[in-house]
Amino acid sequence: MLGRRGALRFLALPPYVWLGLFFVLPLVLIVAISFRPETGPIDFDDPWAPSLIQYQRAFEPAYLRLLGVSVLMALGIAGGATLLAYPVAYFLAFRARERAPFYLVLLLIPFATSYLLRVMAWRLMLGGEGAINSFLQFAGFTSGPLDLLLYSRAAVMITLVYVWIPFAALPIYAAMQRIDRAHQEAAADLGAGPWSRFWRITVPLSLPGALAAFFMVFIPTVGEYVTPSLVGGTEGFMYGNLIQDFFGGAANWALGSALSVIMLVVTLVLVAVALRVVDVRRVAT
Amino acid sequence: MTRVGVGVGHTRVPLRATYFAVLLLLYFPIALLFLFSFSENTVLNFPLRGFTLDWYREVFEDASLIEAARNSVVVGTVAATLATLIGCAVSVAVVRFRFRGRAGLVGLAGLPLIVPFIVLGVSLFLLFIFVDFPRSLATIAIGHTVVAVPFATLILLARMAGLDPNLEDAAMDLGATYRTTLRRVVVPLMGASLLSAWLTCFIVSFDEVAIALFLAGGDPTFPIFLYGQLRFAQRLPVLIAMAVLLMVGTVTLTLIAFRLGRRRT
Numbered sequence: 001m002l003g004r005r006g007a008l009r010f011l012a013l014p015p016y017v018w019l020g021l022f023f024v025l026p027l028v029l030i031v032a033i034s035f036r037p038e039t040g041p042i043d044f045d046d047p048w049a050p051s052l053i054q055y056q057r058a059f060e061p062a063y064l065r066l067l068g069v070s071v072l073m074a075l076g077i078a079g080g081a082t083l084l085a086y087p088v089a090y091f092l093a094f095r096a097r098e099r100a101p102f103y104l105v106l107l108l109i110p111f112a113t114s115y116l117l118r119v120m121a122w123r124l125m126l127g128g129e130g131a132i133n134s135f136l137q138f139a140g141f142t143s144g145p146l147d148l149l150l151y152s153r154a155a156v157m158i159t160l161v162y163v164w165i166p167f168a169a170l171p172i173y174a175a176m177q178r179i180d181r182a183h184q185e186a187a188a189d190l191g192a193g194p195w196s197r198f199w200r201i202t203v204p205l206s207l208p209g210a211l212a213a214f215f216m217v218f219i220p221t222v223g224e225y226v227t228p229s230l231v232g233g234t235e236g237f238m239y240g241n242l243i244q245d246f247f248g249g250a251a252n253w254a255l256g257s258a259l260s261v262i263m264l265v266v267t268l269v270l271v272a273v274a275l276r277v278v279d280v281r282r283v284a285t
Numbered sequence: 286m287t288r289v290g291v292g293v294g295h296t297r298v299p300l301r302a303t304y305f306a307v308l309l310l311l312y313f314p315i316a317l318l319f320l321f322s323f324s325e326n327t328v329l330n331f332p333l334r335g336f337t338l339d340w341y342r343e344v345f346e347d348a349s350l351i352e353a354a355r356n357s358v359v360v361g362t363v364a365a366t367l368a369t370l371i372g373c374a375v376s377v378a379v380v381r382f383r384f385r386g387r388a389g390l391v392g393l394a395g396l397p398l399i400v401p402f403i404v405l406g407v408s409l410f411l412l413f414i415f416v417d418f419p420r421s422l423a424t425i426a427i428g429h430t431v432v433a434v435p436f437a438t439l440i441l442l443a444r445m446a447g448l449d450p451n452l453e454d455a456a457m458d459l460g461a462t463y464r465t466t467l468r469r470v471v472v473p474l475m476g477a478s479l480l481s482a483w484l485t486c487f488i489v490s491f492d493e494v495a496i497a498l499f500l501a502g503g504d505p506t507f508p509i510f511l512y513g514q515l516r517f518a519q520r521l522p523v524l525i526a527m528a529v530l531l532m533v534g535t536v537t538l539t540l541i542a543f544r545l546g547r548r549r550t
Contacts, residue, residue, distance in 0.1 A: 121314035223401025
């Protein structure tokens with residue numbers, strides 16, 4: 001097969017080079033920079049000696065607490081989106097029958113709508129002059145606007161659950177489609193009732209899909225800073241906002257790098273734990 | 286004896302009702318925005334008053350808005366094309382060859398999916414400063430290529446795994462070089478999936494703002510422009526009108542990508 005081995009180089013090299021340069025290298029760089037001592041923007045020509053000072057600061061209680069809050073928020077958002085997506089996926093996989101593709105498309109259209117637009121929609125829903133408040137007043141339930149809706153942690157969580165529900169349904173639906181109906185028929189023949197079949201067949205077999213959905217929401221959410229900055233106010237501030245701040249207004253790149261490395265490690269550890277629990281590869285392909 | 290099929294003896298959970306309730310939840314806020322873009326008020330107040338198309342007219346008079354949308358199309362096109370090429374190369378190499386680093390290549394192409402966007406954004410930001418490369422639409426396109434590669438690779442790996450290798454062998458037995466075989470046999474056979482991958486990557490890029498905010502120079506993409514203007518309340522209706530117009534485009538592309546994606550199996 002003359003030429004095939006040569007072709008392999010031509011095929012494998014560009015992906016390795018591109019991802020090496022623009023994915024691996026930047027991550028290596030950010031780890032290196034997190035060990036620099038500077039407390040402002042960095043001039044890369046300056047000489048420097050490795051230091052743990054940024055990690056000392058990054059492990060201050062206030063920052064750790066914010067990390068904890070952000071991880072919990074992301075777990076809650078991922079859990080909420082997965083739980084709401086699960087019955088939707090179940091309906092599509094087992095009840096919708098030949099109309100399933102149509103129902104799936106209906107679900108995907110909101111997801112194809114601009115992410116910022118959907119966040120804005122919730123700002124309009126929750127705001128002081130927003131839909132919920134003006135409806136409540138119009139209907140005579142309240143006399144003045146309720147302030148507690150927008151600019152809160154709850155607003156961030158509601159908005160992000162809303163944003164991710166359709167996406168979370170996809171891997172669950174894919175996992176459920178692969179469940180062999182013969183399992184359930186066999187269980188029914190052997191006398192298992194519908195709930196028993198659900199808990200002992202459908203749930204275990206769809207679990208990899210649910211877990212994939214959970215992490216496909218968790219990973220982008222834990223590093224969020226755009227949504228909190230639009231609907232979160234000071235209370236809804238997340239770890240990502242802190243990082244963004246250190247690369248923007250409060251320029252402190254080395255500390256920002258250390259915080260980024262910590263966030264990356266936390267994310268990777270959680271994903272690694274999940275991969276040990278369930279074989280997600282069965283879902284990915 | 287007739288067999289007891291599934292569909293007999295369901296639980297009583299109202300699944301259809303749940304589905305439609307979630308659908309209502311998903312559509313209601315968007316519908317509200319849609320209505321708002323036709324309302325004369327710059328704040329949303331019930332009951333809505335005064336139908337107008339002024340906001341849509343203003344979209345086309347706003348040069349910076351149109352410019353930002355154009356920038357997004359350029360960035361999306363470049364990022365989607367590069368990501369699809371990379372995803373295609375990965376899938377052919379991984380499915381057709383046994384080599385050292387094969388598992389590593391699949392892992393590498395999927396890995397951007399499990400790195401939070403803000404971490405990718407700031408690390409690329411530092412890289413471009415480190416090598417003294419000015420930030421521009423090009424740097425946004427580079428960042429978007431990285432996050433789009435996993436999507437392209439997943440779609441194309443699935444397609445490539447379903448292709449009969451005998452077709453390539455036949456082409457080569459008839460004298461074609463391997464490159465010609467790739468160009469004339471493999472790529473055409475992957476056709477619809479390539480387009481589906483490309484559209485998916487384009488949509489990923491077109492909507493992406495968290496990475497782009499770190500990598501933008503002077504020219505904004507549409508989400509960056511939108512994000513910057515959102516603090517000005519009186520601009521809101523025009524921005525929403527533009528976003529609604531673009532939504533029609535992205536929804537259409539998504540539906541096309543979805544159809545193409547389903548057809549392959």
